[in-house]
Amino acid sequence: MPKGDKSSYTDKQKRQAEHIEKGYEHRGVGKGEAERRAWATVNAETGGGKKSGSGRGQAENHAPARKGGRLGGAASASRSAAARSASAKKAAATRKRNTEHRG
Numbered sequence: 256m257p258k259g260d261k262s263s264y265t266d267k268q269k270r271q272a273e274h275i276e277k278g279y280e281h282r283g284v285g286k287g288e289a290e291r292r293a294w295a296t297v298n299a300e301t302g303g304g305k306k307s308g309s310g311r312g313q314a315e316n317h318a319p320a321r322k323g324g325r326l327g328g329a330a331s332a333s334r335s336a337a338a339r340s341a342s343a344k345k346a347a348a349t350r351k352r353n354t355e356h357r358g
Contacts, residue, residue, distance in 0.1 A: 261304075263303075263304030263305070264297075264304045264305070265305050265307070268297050268301055268304070268305065271293075271296075271297050271300075272296075272297045273293070275296050276289045276293035279293065296319050296320060299316065299319040300315050300316055300319055300320060301313075301315055
């Protein structure tokens with residue numbers, strides 16, 4: 256099986272990777288990097304490609320999926336209250352401007 260071949264993955268794993276990839280792209284990560292991260296997450300959760308069959312399953316580890324969400328708050332927590340407040344005010348103004356444009 257050549258490197259990068261996804262034939263041994265289940266349809267569910269492929270859907271998971273696609274969904275994770277879209278999430279990364281939405282946050283501004285490049286296409287290639289998003290795909291790499293998505294498959295790394297699926298591999299970490301499910302243990303790589305899986306084939307169906309009785310007794311072949313392993314429990315999924317959801318810690319890798321939760322990890323990203325927990326890390327996201329660390330940057331905000333290290334900033335001062337004034338900096339967070341200024342950022343929140345700027346975001347609110349942007350949202351207000353955008354809703355006015357949409358009509």
